[in-house]
Amino acid sequence: QQPVQSPQAVILREGEDAVINCSSSKALYSVHWYRQKHGEAPVFLMILLKGGEQKGHEKISASFNEKKQQSSLYLTASQLSYSGTYFCGTEYPPTQGAQKLVFGQGTRLTINP
Amino acid sequence: KAGVTQTPRYLIKTRGQQVTLSCSPISGHRSVSWYQQTPGQGLQFLFEYFSETQRNKGNFPGRFSGRQFSNSRSEMNVSTLELGDSALYLCASSFYRLAGGTDTQYFGPGTRLTVL
Numbered sequence: 434q435q436p437v438q439s440p441q442a443v444i445l446r447e448g449e450d451a452v453i454n455c456s457s458s459k460a461l462y463s464v465h466w467y468r469q470k471h472g473e474a475p476v477f478l479m480i481l482l483k484g485g486e487q488k489g490h491e492k493i494s495a496s497f498n499e500k501k502q503q504s505s506l507y508l509t510a511s512q513l514s515y516s517g518t519y520f521c522g523t524e525y526p527p528t529q530g531a532q533k534l535v536f537g538q539g540t541r542l543t544i545n546p
Numbered sequence: 547k548a549g550v551t552q553t554p555r556y557l558i559k560t561r562g563q564q565v566t567l568s569c570s571p572i573s574g575h576r577s578v579s580w581y582q583q584t585p586g587q588g589l590q591f592l593f594e595y596f597s598e599t600q601r602n603k604g605n606f607p608g609r610f611s612g613r614q615f616s617n618s619r620s621e622m623n624v625s626t627l628e629l630g631d632s633a634l635y636l637c638a639s640s641f642y643r644l645a646g647g648t649d650t651q652y653f654g655p656g657t658r659l660t661v662l
Contacts, residue, residue, distance in 0.1 A: 435588075463648045474550075474636060474653040475589075482648065520589060524648055533602045534579070534651065536589035 434459060436523045438537035445511050445544050453506040453540045455521030464497055464504040465522040465534060468515075475520060478506075508542070516544045548573065550639050550654035558660045564625040567657045571618050571639030577601075578620040579651060580612060583634040592635075595620055624659075632661045 436457045443451055455464060463482050467475035481497035481504050492509040508515055518541045522534035551570045559565050571578050580592040591604040595614035612622040618639075624631055638651035 465651070467653075474655045477650050477652060480648060480650060522589075522651075533591050533594060533604070535591065536581075538588045 434525075435535055436521055436537040438519075438521060438540050440540060441538070442541040443543070445542070447513055447544055447546055448510050451508045451511060451542060453508075453519050453521075453542070455504045455506070455523070455537055457502045457523050459502065459525055461497075461499070461502050461504075461523055462526050463524040464495075465524065466495055466504075466506050467520045467522065468517045469520065469539075470517040478519075511542075511544050513544050513546065516542055518542070550637060550652055552635075552637050552654040552657050554657060555655065556658045556660075558662065559627050560662050561627055561629060563627050564623065565627060565659060566621055566623050567635055567637075567659075569620045569622075569637030569639075569654060571620070571637075572652055575639035575641050575652075576618050577640045577649070578614055578618065579638045579640075580620070580622050581636045581638065582606075583636055583656070584632075589636070592622065627661045629661050632659060634658050 436455050439454045445451055465480050466478040469475040479495055481495055483499045495506045497504045518539040520536050520539050522536045550572055553568045577596045579594040581589050583589045592606055593600055593612050594602040598614045609625045614620045634656045636653050636656045638653045640649040640651045
């Protein structure tokens with residue numbers, strides 16, 4: 434049930450682009466993306482709901498492909514501040530309104546000057 | 547608005563002891579979820595509380611329990627601590643969740659528990 438993230442780690446130079454994928458074997462209801470820096474709490478980036486929508490925040494955007502049960506996070510023209518571990522949290526069709534996020538193992542992103 | 551706060555930030559216990567961790571959600575948030583984060587297992591869901599009721603539970607043994615108070619503050623308790631319970635325990639709050647809806651979870655800084 435845990436989603437699979439790929440790649441597990443990526444090293445970029447400042448200004449390069451990156452794509453992080455999150456795949457599930459079960460039908461998804463939503464995908465939540467977080468970034469966590471070492472020693473800090475995960476910080477919310479965005480939520481994608483089923484329907485194939487794409488969202489963006491500055492140079493970070495994401496898409497949700499319902500057919501493939503996959504979400505992708507796109508980081509464009511990466512900045513040093515983008516370094517950290519990115520987690521996708523998947524949510525399956527909810528019951529009784531309860532919320533439970535199942536997180537992937539994370540993708541460690543390192544941006545070098 | 548103040549963010550999610552967790553106390554204590556660091557805790558050292560020995561095997562067999564019990565521990566209580568506290569979480570104060572963002573003002574107005576009624577849902578509190580708890581997660582365990584370890585290098586090997588990643589972020590794992592423990593349980594979620596809404597209006598003092600546990601609505602969802604992860605796959606953890608009964609030694610892990612929690613509760614929520616009328617002011618939405620939440621506590622989690624781990625009894626008979628084991629070495630494997632060493633982890634960062636994160637609490638996340640969200641405003642409200644209608645059946646069929648979803649909501650953003652905001653994480654606190656966590657409590658780092660070390661079991662010796």
